Amino acid sequence: MNKYRTHTCGELSIKDKNKKISLSGWINKKRDHGNLLFLDLRDNYGITQCVIDNTHQNFKELEKLPLESVIKIEGKVIERTKETLNKELNTGEIEISIISYEILGNTKELPMPVFSDQEYSEEIRLKYRFLDLRRKKIHQNIILRSKVISFIRSEMEKNGFLEFQTPILTSSSPEGARDFLVPSRLNPGKFYALPQAPQQFKQLIMVSGFDKYFQIAPCFRDEDARADRSPGEFYQLDLEMSFVEQEDVFEIVEKLMTNVFKKFSNKKMLYDKFPKISYSDAMIKYGTDKPDLRNPIIINQFTEVFKREDVSFDIFKKLVNKGSIVRGIVAKNTKDKPRSFFDGIDQWAKDQGASGLAYFTIEKDTELKGKGPVGKFFGQDSIKEIMKISNAEVGDSIFLACGKKGEVENILSMARDKIANDLNLINYDTFAFCWIVDYPMFEVDEKTKKITFSHNPFSMPQGNINKIDFSKPLEIKAYQYDIVCNGIELSSGAIRNHIPELMYKLFSIAGYNKKLVDEKFSGMINALSYGAPPHGGIAPGIDRIIMLLAGEKNIREVTMFPMNQNAQDLMMEAPSQITEEQLKELNLTFKKNK
RNA sequence: GGGGGUGUAGCUCAGUUGGUUAGAGCGAUCGCCUGUCACGCGAUAGGUCGAGGGUUCGAGUCCCUUCACUCCCGCCA
Numbered sequence: 311m312n313k314y315r316t317h318t319c320g321e322l323s324i325k326d327k328n329k330k331i332s333l334s335g336w337i338n339k340k341r342d343h344g345n346l347l348f349l350d351l352r353d354n355y356g357i358t359q360c361v362i363d364n365t366h367q368n369f370k371e372l373e374k375l376p377l378e379s380v381i382k383i384e385g386k387v388i389e390r391t392k393e394t395l396n397k398e399l400n401t402g403e404i405e406i407s408i409i410s411y412e413i414l415g416n417t418k419e420l421p422m423p424v425f426s427d428q429e430y431s432e433e434i435r436l437k438y439r440f441l442d443l444r445r446k447k448i449h450q451n452i453i454l455r456s457k458v459i460s461f462i463r464s465e466m467e468k469n470g471f472l473e474f475q476t477p478i479l480t481s482s483s484p485e486g487a488r489d490f491l492v493p494s495r496l497n498p499g500k501f502y503a504l505p506q507a508p509q510q511f512k513q514l515i516m517v518s519g520f521d522k523y524f525q526i527a528p529c530f531r532d533e534d535a536r537a538d539r540s541p542g543e544f545y546q547l548d549l550e551m552s553f554v555e556q557e558d559v560f561e562i563v564e565k566l567m568t569n570v571f572k573k574f575s576n577k578k579m580l581y582d583k584f585p586k587i588s589y590s591d592a593m594i595k596y597g598t599d600k601p602d603l604r605n606p607i608i609i610n611q612f613t614e615v616f617k618r619e620d621v622s623f624d625i626f627k628k629l630v631n632k633g634s635i636v637r638g639i640v641a642k643n644t645k646d647k648p649r650s651f652f653d654g655i656d657q658w659a660k661d662q663g664a665s666g667l668a669y670f671t672i673e674k675d676t677e678l679k680g681k682g683p684v685g686k687f688f689g690q691d692s693i694k695e696i697m698k699i700s701n702a703e704v705g706d707s708i709f710l711a712c713g714k715k716g717e718v719e720n721i722l723s724m725a726r727d728k729i730a731n732d733l734n735l736i737n738y739d740t741f742a743f744c745w746i747v748d749y750p751m752f753e754v755d756e757k758t759k760k761i762t763f764s765h766n767p768f769s770m771p772q773g774n775i776n777k778i779d780f781s782k783p784l785e786i787k788a789y790q791y792d793i794v795c796n797g798i799e800l801s802s803g804a805i806r807n808h809i810p811e812l813m814y815k816l817f818s819i820a821g822y823n824k825k826l827v828d829e830k831f832s833g834m835i836n837a838l839s840y841g842a843p844p845h846g847g848i849a850p851g852i853d854r855i856i857m858l859l860a861g862e863k864n865i866r867e868v869t870m871f872p873m874n875q876n877a878q879d880l881m882m883e884a885p886s887q888i889t890e891e892q893l894k895e896l897n898l899t900f901k902k903n904k
Numbered sequence: 905g906g907g908g909g910u911g912u913a914g915c916u917c918a919g920u921u922g923g924u925u926a927g928a929g930c931g932a933u934c935g936c937c938u939g940u941c942a943c944g945c946g947a948u949a950g951g952u953c954g955a956g957g958g959u960u961c962g963a964g965u966c967c968c969u970u971c972a973c974u975c976c977c978g979c980c981a
Contacts, residue, residue, distance in 0.1 A: 423915065487980050
C-alpha cells in the first residue's frame, strides 16, 4: 500500500462509507468552531472535508496548522447528515473523521492566499507561480492545455502524421522576427539562433521523404510582448505534408480544429465549413486580415459618393480629390441613441490616433435626410446612393472615415469592433472560424519603400509558374493562408515553393542575390536541388487555441511558467548575470556603457 | 523607442478641497465558540503611502524626476 494515500481528495463517495482511508494534500481551508474543526484537504483531484473534535488528542495541533501545509490524514469515511451535505463538492456526501495525521510539508506565511477568487498583481503571481498554480482556475487551465495537446497528438497520429523533434540550436535567418542568439564556445565569434519556427526543418523533413510531419514545437522570437503574445517563447502545432495542394491542408486542419473545439468547449461553432475570404476582400470588408466574423458589420466603400454634386462635405471632397478614399460602416437602428453615443465613438476614434469619424443618421419625413453634424451635407439622392451601397435603412447611422487606404482600413476595423460591442451585436458564445487566402507574395515596406516578402519567402506563387509576370511583383499572389477565429490569428501556412530557380527569382525581387540566398538558406536551397516533393503545411498556435477554449484574454493564464512583459522570469530570476569565466569561455566581452 | 493605466499593512482595496494619530476586509498572533463549508464573535501586532526631489505653515493627496507591474502603438504571423 502507498505510504501517503489510499485515495485522492476527489474520489471518495458514499460508496466508501465506513472505510478506513488515508489522504494526502494541502490544507485548503479551516473552519474552527473551537471544539470542532473542519479542515478541507485539497489535491489535484478535488477537495475532501475532514473533521476532528476536542476529544481527540491531536485537536489542538491541527487547529494551529497554517493553510497550505501539506499533511497526510488517516481517518474513516463518514456519511454526512442530510442538512450538512455540500452539493458543490464531488465528495460532498461524505467527510473524513480524522484518526491521525502527519505533517509532510510545512509552510511559511503565505505571500498570497491560495483559497480566494481575488485577483492579484502579476508581479506576485509570477514570483510565486507555484502558489498561483494551486489556485483553481489557472490549475484547470493548465490541465486543459495538457488534455488539448494530448488530443491533438492522437488526432494527428490517427491521420498518419509522424512526430519529430527538430534542433533548438540552429542558425540565424534574415527574414522574420528578431532571433534569440546563443554564442558558440567551440566556434568563437559565431552564434546559434533559437528557431523562430521549425520552418526550414519541416521542409527538409518533406525532402527527406517522411510525407507527413507534425510537432508541438517551441518557437522563439525576441519581440515585445502583448496580452496574447508571450515574450520569447510559444508553441505551435507545426505540420507539413507532401504531395498536397492548399485544399488538402485545409481539409486536415479544418477537421482537427472542429474536433478540438467541439470536444473542449460548449460554445457553438458558427460555421461547419470555414468560409474562405481572400486577403483583398478581407481588407475591404473588415479592414483587417483577422476579422471577427461574429461581428455582422461590414465596411462599405463610399469614395465615389464624394465625387457627386449633391454632396457638399468639402473636407472629405477635397481629400478625395487628392487621392484619399472614404469608407464607412452602418450602425443599425441607432436613431434613438443619445448624442453622447455618437460623440463617444468619434472621441474614441481620435483616441486611437485617427482624425475622427464623421457620422449622420438617416431620417425620413417627407424626404430622406441626414441628421447629425455632417448630415446636412448630403442631398436626398446621395443618401439613397449610400443606402444602396451599404444596405442601410432609415433609422440607421453611417460612420465615415476618410484618408489613405491603410489609415481608413485600420480605424474602421477597430470601429467595427467598438460599435458592435457598444450595440451588443457579438455573440460571445460562438466560435467563428475562417480561412484568409490569396495573400500577396510581396508588399512595399512603408518606411524603406522597398519590396519585401509579405509573409513567408518560401511560399509558392499562384498560377502557371511559366507565365508569372515578375515585372509586376505586387500582383503576384501566393498559396498562403491564415486561420482566424473570433478575430484572433491562429495560424498561418502555405504551399511551399520547392523549385530552386523560382526561389532565386522571387528572392531577387526582394533584393537577395543568388549568392546571398545560397549563403543564408543553404540547407533549404541545397535540399530543393536534389528532388524535392511539392509540399505545404501550416502551424496553428497552441497557446491561442487554449486561450479561446479557456475563454482567457491573457496568454499567461494558459502558460505554466510565463515571463513578464519585460521577458523576465520573476520566479527563476532569468535572465541573470553570468560570471567572467563564462564570458571568457565564450570569447565575449561587454562593451561598457559610457 | 512612444503613449495610457496602476502602485497605500503579508494580500485585495478605501482614503473627500492639501489639514489632528492613514482606515476596512482577508491573512497572521491570542482568546471564545461542537455542524461549518467565504463559519461566527472579541482582541493584538502589522505602514519608508514604490523611490528621490520640489511647492506649502502643512503632502498619501499638487508639481518634477525615476522605478516596478500592466495595456496599447511600433515590432511580431
